[in-house]
Amino acid sequence: MDKLYKLARVTALAALSLAPLAPQAAGVPVPVEAFFQPRDLSGARLSPSGRWLAAVGAKTGERKKLIMMDTQSEDPPRVIALFETVDVVAVEWMSEDTLIFWVDDTEDVDARSKAAGVFSIQRDGKEMKRLLRRDWDNDFSQRGGKPLEPNFGLIGYGADGSNEIIVGDHHFLKRELTHVTPYYFNVTTRAKRLVTTDDPPHKRVTGWWFDPQGRPRLTSATDGGEVLYFYRGAEGGAWREIGRFPWLHQAFQPAFVDGEGRFFVYMLDKLGNYTELHEFDLAKGAPKPEPLLTTPGFDAEVTRLKEFGSTRTLGYRVTLDDSETVWLNPAMKAFQQQVDKLLPGRVNQLSCRGCDTTDTVLVYSYSDRQPGEYLLYSGKTKTWQRLGQVMAGIEERRMGTTEFLRIKARDGMEFPIWVTRPAGSKPTTALPTVVLVHGGPTARGRSWGFESNAQFLASRGYLVIEPEFRGSSGFGDKLMRAGFKQWGQAMQDDLADALKFAVDKGWADGKRACIAGGSYGGYAALMGVAKQGDLFRCAVSWVGVTDPRLMFEVHWSDISSDAKKYSMPETIGDPVKDAGMLAANAPIELAQRIKAPVLLAYGYQDKRVPLVHGEKMRSALVAAGNKPEWIVYDEEGHGWSRPKNKVDFWTKVEAFLDRNLKQ
Incomplete structure (x- = not known):
């Protein structure tokens, strides 16, 4: 395994500063290859307990692979999935023992017209199963039994720990998407069942939004030059129309449904310029007038942050000129301030397990000159680990x-x-x-x-x-x-x-x-x-x-x-x-x-x-x-x-x- 992935334990974040690198010869530019090779490390994700970390790794000239790290061991990371003709491109945890990951041929332009290939795998690298095929006739592998056909695509997740994803059956007429039918799909048993047996609220429903429990709460449809939105409660029941707008003139656009069942939308501020995040008043059938989050000078782009297994909202990640995190959780808010002081001049994105006590915190840290690196903090031992750099061939000081x-x-x-x-x-x-x-x-x-x-x-x-x-x-x-x-x-x-x-x-x-x-x-x-x-x-x-x-x-x-x-x-x-x-x-x-x-x-x-x-x-x-x-x-x-x-x-x-x- 590359030295890049070897865990290095230190007791203080200050000790993680980069060691001096041998300078390039005077007048020798950074090689063009350093800027345009696949990323050495990307997409790191903590397991529900925080002990295990899965990520995508690559070396120049090799296919991207799925690697597994035991953060409580000195053992080197292990490769648990590697293919000869496709790359692993992303990974997510379904439970402490089960993951799903995506594959694509990133060097094959034809892959852009194919579906995303999705697999499930156990943490130990066993029981790999193909869930979604990439192509109808010429898929790269037959292992894993009978996957869903490539007209299915991942559109959501079931409740945490359920091992269910939500897949959409995409229907086409003359290469044009007409509607999408959602199914729950268990990644271990590969059992498939309809998300809802009710008739959809419109024959051209193509968009679906789900709450953190995996229940369908919102749909969108197109009808001529209009976009229509339909909503229903967590208990099910009839769909009701909550918006009908011309394509380019929508009064609001859906954002997400949180763990408390609240529905949020993006809409323009009072001056009609920048988008804000508003809660939707279901009783009145309109967004509430006061925004939950506003970003003057920028359109709000908000990601809700939560901990695995919990419906509670921990905070929001917002894109301004850079990425900013608004923590609602006091412990994470305080820890964010500590990390920002220790790694100044960078964007430091945190994800956590045991968030109230910062038991385990993964930090993705980057800047305009630093492509990024992953760091891991243990609140129990008060120690840091450097996991690896995103682009190891880039010298920050030369950027x-x-x-x-x-x-x-x-x-x-x-x-x-x-x-x-x-x-x-x-x-x-x-x-x-x-x-x-x-x-x-x-x-x-x-x-x-x-x-x-x-x-x-x-x-x-x-x-x-x-x-x-x-x-x-x-x-x-x-x-x-x-x-x-x-x-x-x-x-x-x-x-x-x-x-x-x-x-x-x-x-x-x-x-x-x-x-x-x-x-x-x-x-x-x-x-x-x-x-x-x-x-x-x-x-x-x-x-x-x-x-x-x-x-x-x-x-x-x-x-x-x-x-x-x-x-x-x-x-x-x-x-x-x-x-x-x-x-x-x-x-x-x-x-x-x-x-x-x-x-x-x-x-x-x-x-x-x-x-x-x-x-x-x-x-x-x-x-x-x-x-x-x-x-x-x-x-x-x-x-x-x-x-x-x-x-x-x-x-x-x-x-x-x-x-x-x-x-």
Whole structure:
């Protein structure tokens, strides 16, 4: 077993500080492989008693495996599940002796169209049973008897200790999901029974929410351009409709049902901007007016924290710029404060067993420069153990620092940006810069923490700017909706304004800037050199949209017909009514204006942005006399899955940037 997983006992957390590492030779950059290999340790989970710890481990070039650690023993961790053709990707405890784990072929793009493979196993590695198949005809293993077919997927859990999961039978018509039927499924006996024998409240129910006892409490259905929500009590009974809203204009969205039977929803604050967490008043059929939790400046993203076997809420984990924990439990609140003092400058996420006395506490600690490490505290012996690092090849001291800022666009709208500065660089030095644009675009780009793409670029001497431009989610409804029908327009202006801000600060060299991104970010990169060629000397676009009109027209993409019919016309533009606008902001129509060097990269098997986007753009640039650098990975889809391709791609990006920004 790797030294990485060997437990190291110490009596004080201060002794866990990293030992000095042998410095790299002067001028030798951190190897590109260090940023893009599978994680060495991830997904650590404590058993119900806190004695055992299961996690996913990996070594470079090997499949990810399921490992088991006895935290009360000096014995090395054991591998209890390992496959030749798939990776273990996640694990959860069902009881002190039984676990379930997920498998996937993370290097096979075809796996993205397959179901998640799920197994059960005993803590000692025995009695492994396959529960859910990944494929209809060509599954990788026959061991474990008769698993459920791949149209079943995990959608919830039964009561703690019941060894039951909740699986949904997904029904399709012409590749479109029509409804989901839930079943309880015992992971040891593989007995299956309906969650409810009542008729569903609507023929197109696709979403189910369960309370901590595994009882169905809420469903969602789609009907035309509307989303409907139905609720019922813990004792069962009739479903009643509690909400009916247009797709993009919901007054609330479900969050969770807690151990006391209270139902919580997300809804906008009184000013109609940031989402808050509210309890739903079942008697009145509406959310209570006062929020339980509010996060000004951010949309609430809340995870309820509890201890195995208990229905009591211990606290809430909330995503702001980083992850924050609001503990309701006094002992854990006090211990969180102690850990934060001992590990300053990091996000320290705690999970516990014997929480009232902090008998056993698992700490996942990370920062913008530290990819993460796992630590274990025993309240009985007052000792700590280091369990391992997430990315052992990364030297924290050689990584850049990431700062979260809010700036104003040219029209006065405020939006956030992330700025990652190379290690050792001075704020007074204007650096060559990469504006790195996230995909989505209706998505949050990132949270504060280690981000491989940005850190790799920073390690090569670039200032990295990651804007949360209008259209991004997570920072208020106003910012998100301001991006509607603004592809290549105000959304693009925000990217230019982010660069201008950094130039005005003296951080960025305005004459040496490149724009880069994937998916929507790839679209924005091309639009940057088409419409803002005076700002950007080059563009790197991977799996990028090159013509928004193709998103409606290409019939073999994986975008649903409902999205094309009900949401995309409002968020991107109507293919008929807004045809002129879409054409005016299609990079393939603007190829003659692109004079800067361009790198285009695509996955041959991409179903989200099919290769035709790249082929058309390449042809248009060649016709314009600006032949792009062209990369196609035959075995990849919408992004890079294989470490070798990640390394190859970023090596080529490094060379491309060096030629255009440093020479």
